[in-house]
Amino acid sequence: MSNFQELIKNFSKTREYVRDFFVYGFKTRNEFMDKSPRTYDNERRRLESWLGPFVQKDYVSGGFNISLAIDSNLLDFNPLFRVWKTKSFTDNDIVLHFLILDLLQDGRSLTAEEITDCLLTEYEAFFDIQTVRRKCNAYQKEGLLNKEKKGKTVLFFLDNTLARWLKSNETVMDALAFYQMAGCFGVIGNEILEQLEQSNRSFRVKHSFFVHTLEDEILLALFDAMNRRFTVELEIKSSKKGLVNTANCTPLQIFVSSRSGRRFLCGYVSKSKRFTCFRLDTIKHAVSLEPSPEYEDLQNKLERNRRQLWGVSFQGTERHHLDVLTMTLQVEEPGELYIVDRLKREGRGGDVTRIAENTWQYRREAFDCNEMLPWIRTFTGRILSLECTAKSVEQRFYHDLQTMYQMYQIGEHTNGTVF
Incomplete structure (x- = not known):
């Protein structure tokens, strides 16, 4: 039986487990049906190793549920960045990583053959030239090393200009601290801060979507x-x-x-x-x-x-490329005109028209009017009627209302009364 390894080769599997624990959580070992129990145990142990302070266990009759309790309002970095820093490597990978970067710290430009010779003479580490060349080319592709060609000679070198400039510029530290809390690729800012032995002391984000x-x-x-x-x-x-x-x-x-x-x-x-x-x-x-x-x-x-578009769906009905939803509302004037303001503010370009005293109409074209229903329901209690060229949307709205009436034992309602 192979020993448990904290580091990983395939991130996609780990991504699914971390997302499950973070977004859903509250699952016991037996409720993870897609993977074997051993796989679940390995992923759980990795999660506890990476995110120990944020792992929450709730004991139930069937065992215990694992979930992640992370409050973005209280943290100065995204704990899930740690998941990106766990890639597996071989002994040669880690040795070459540190030796090559250390060798080129003084700004020298060397060929793969010269780097191989220096590794032997300065560090007493013997490596094949092809192995060193592949590692240098991989690092150049990832941006860790620079490469230039002089005639037929290919030279590799390390450019520390940016690192030195970052260390001497305190305002950039604030920019990196802010960037690491951004929605896309914040792990880059976090990694640079850690490399420079700095941390975020300035910013917190009240609503940040870490996952x-x-x-x-x-x-x-x-x-x-x-x-x-x-x-x-x-x-x-x-x-x-x-x-x-x-x-x-x-x-x-x-x-x-x-x-x-x-x-x-x-x-x-x-x-x-x-x-x-x-x-x-x-x-x-x-x-x-x-x-x-x-x-x-x-x-x-x-x-x-x-x-x-209302949301992200372009899937209209088969009969119409675009559907039209019309909602008629009862608004007591002038005390409830804030409802009209809300229609104009949140209606995403829909037409808002006063059709009678205390009666207003909202009309909007959209590819998929189904996406509008959660917003439409927030006006329950004021809706006089709702019509849609996609009859399935209209039927769904009234069916949901009837289900609510039955649930709360309210008498039946029909079109023309206030919903």
Whole structure:
């Protein structure tokens, strides 16, 4: 039996477990049905090792539930950044990492052959030239080393100019501290601060969505494809059924919910000839395919279509590309005109019209009027009528009201009365 290792090779599996513990939590060992009990034990132990102070155990009859209790309002960094700093390595990897960086600290420019010789003479460490060259090229690709070519000679060197400038500039420390609390790639700011032995002493974020840092690896691949205007192949795992499928699309924009922090990729799917939004937390892998010749045209088309979006859904009914929702409200004037102000402020471009004394109407076109229902329900008690060209939306609204009436044992209501 292999020994337990805290470090990991495959981040995607760990991402799912950390998300489960953080977002859902309150699951016992037997309730994790997708993986074996041994896998669950390993992931739980990793979680406790990385995030010990934030792990909460609740003992129940079937064992105990594991969850993560993290209050962003009280913390000066995102604890989930630690999950990104646990990649496994071989003995040669870690030895070469420190020796090569130490060797080049003085600013020397050396070839792979010279680095190999210096490792032997200065550190008594023997490595194959090809191994050293592969490591140097990998570090150059990741930005740890610089590379220049003089004739047929390839030289590697370490540029510490930025590090020295950062250390001497205190205002940059505040910028890094602020950046690490940002929504995208904050782990970069956190890593630089730790390398410079600094910390965030200035900023707290009242509503920060820590869990979404787990998607940054996918987000980086999508940004790269968008920057190069490439199509991508997505491997998507359904959040409801757990099924895995693939989809090809042209990635165009990232939508972020201001309420939940949830992020979506908006892309154009050629197969269905329409825009579609994919939740980032359901995307397991994203691979760039080929350049998209119509990228700019699709961006312009998306900008026009965004005016008819309520949330992130472009899926209208089969009969109508766009549906129209009309809501009639009872508003006592002048004492309740703040309701009218709210309609104008929150209605996302909908038309607000006074049609009679104490009666106002709200009208909005949208691709998917289903997305409007949670907001519509906040006006319950004032709604005189609700109509929609997508009859399923209208029926759902009245059905939900009837269910509520039955639940609270309220008499039946019909159209024309205040809901």
